Amino acid sequence: METWDCIRARRNVRQFAEGSVPDEHLDQILEAGRRAPSSRNWQPWDFVLVTDRQRLEEQAQVWVGAGHVAKSAATIALVIPKADDDLRRDWAQYDLGQATMAMMLAATDLGVGTAHAAVNDQDLACRILGLPDDRVCAYLVALGRPDRPLTPIRKPDRRPFDDVVHRERW
Amino acid sequence: METWDCIRARRNVRQFAEGSVPDEHLDQILEAGRRAPSSRNWQPWDFVLVTDRQRLEEQAQVWVGAGHVAKSAATIALVIPKADDDLRRDWAQYDLGQATMAMMLAATDLGVGTAHAAVNDQDLACRILGLPDDRVCAYLVALGRPDRPLTPIRKPDRRPFDDVVHRERW
Numbered sequence: 001m002e003t004w005d006c007i008r009a010r011r012n013v014r015q016f017a018e019g020s021v022p023d024e025h026l027d028q029i030l031e032a033g034r035r036a037p038s039s040r041n042w043q044p045w046d047f048v049l050v051t052d053r054q055r056l057e058e059q060a061q062v063w064v065g066a067g068h069v070a071k072s073a074a075t076i077a078l079v080i081p082k083a084d085d086d087l088r089r090d091w092a093q094y095d096l097g098q099a100t101m102a103m104m105l106a107a108t109d110l111g112v113g114t115a116h117a118a119v120n121d122q123d124l125a126c127r128i129l130g131l132p133d134d135r136v137c138a139y140l141v142a143l144g145r146p147d148r149p150l151t152p153i154r155k156p157d158r159r160p161f162d163d164v165v166h167r168e169r170w
Numbered sequence: 171m172e173t174w175d176c177i178r179a180r181r182n183v184r185q186f187a188e189g190s191v192p193d194e195h196l197d198q199i200l201e202a203g204r205r206a207p208s209s210r211n212w213q214p215w216d217f218v219l220v221t222d223r224q225r226l227e228e229q230a231q232v233w234v235g236a237g238h239v240a241k242s243a244a245t246i247a248l249v250i251p252k253a254d255d256d257l258r259r260d261w262a263q264y265d266l267g268q269a270t271m272a273m274m275l276a277a278t279d280l281g282v283g284t285a286h287a288a289v290n291d292q293d294l295a296c297r298i299l300g301l302p303d304d305r306v307c308a309y310l311v312a313l314g315r316p317d318r319p320l321t322p323i324r325k326p327d328r329r330p331f332d333d334v335v336h337r338e339r340w
Binding site: 001002003004006007008010012027028030031032033034035036037039041043045046047048049050051052055079089090091093094095096097098099100101102104105106108109116118128129130131132135138139153156157158159161164165166167168169170 | 171172173174176177178180182197198200201202203204205206207209211213215216217218219220221222225249259260261263264265266267268269270271272274275276278279286288298299300301302305309323326327328329331334335336337338339340
């Protein structure tokens with residue numbers, strides 16, 4: 001898919017159709033995340049790919065807004081070190097956001113729907129994935145066949161362009 | 171450009187060639203950011219587009235790593251509200267990361283080079299842009315003609331795939 005179409009076609013997909021996502025597509029999505037830039041190239045992330053149905057259903061319990069994970073074809077858990085100061089915490093979050101968008105666009109390009117979720121019950125999330133004590137499961141990115149095709153959205157539900165964009169100064 | 175090529179062609183560009191970026195390209199890059207997803211669609215961001223050379227040179231002083239902003243064709247300042255708690259701070263950073271990657275990929279697709287920078291001297295950054303007291307200039311995304319073409323990178327300088335990616339659990 002052309003990049004500009006892909007950027008406009010990405011949307012949150014929480015209603016997944018039946019069907020798996022081929023392994024080579026999952027790997028390409030993960031590769032997009034691996035390539036994301038990060039502060040001084042520190043690459044603070046680990047990605048845990050989950051496809052086991054029972055584990056997906058358990059993961060869906062980590063936040064009230066993570067229910068769609070249960071029926072996803074696969075979910076990528078974004079794992080980072082526990083932050084020791086505010087600045088590193090900010091950068092890890094910012095860099096995870098970049099990796100997330102790269103993965104979501106790579107997925108859209110392959111016709112795969114995505115919707116990420118925050119993690120509230122950190123103990124549960126870490127237990128499900130067997131994370132070391134020094135790690136946090138920051139977000140989940142659920143993947144699956146979209147309920148309807150991903151095509152460019154003409155009028156996204158966003159603040160108007162001229163409200164968001166300022167010229168030269170505020 | 172095809173999305174998968176674009177994802178692999180994006181790289182940090184801090185050496186800019188002569189030449190401006192057309193207004194319609196700048197608007198398309200900003201539109202990509204506007205469309206980014208955010209927590210509960212709160213869209214915490216404002217984008218300040220700067221093209222004035224003197225202002226770009228001033229902006230380059232906000233951090234030791236922002237020198238490339240001075241010679242950029244344009245720079246987008248990413249502005250967010252001052253955070254009142256850790257959770258909203260995390261989400262704003264994460265969402266800004268998503269918007270940043272959308273803008274960088276939209277730029278790459280148009281042959282425009284990008285490199286973002288953190289902001290250390292917040293007072294200076296806010297004064298240059300005339301920001302209200304309740305806002306923070308979180309990052310700068312510099313844009314310009316790349317010194318060499320943006321083409322897919324075969325071996326990115328990243329941790330190995332099998333080191334980053336875990337299957338089913340840690």
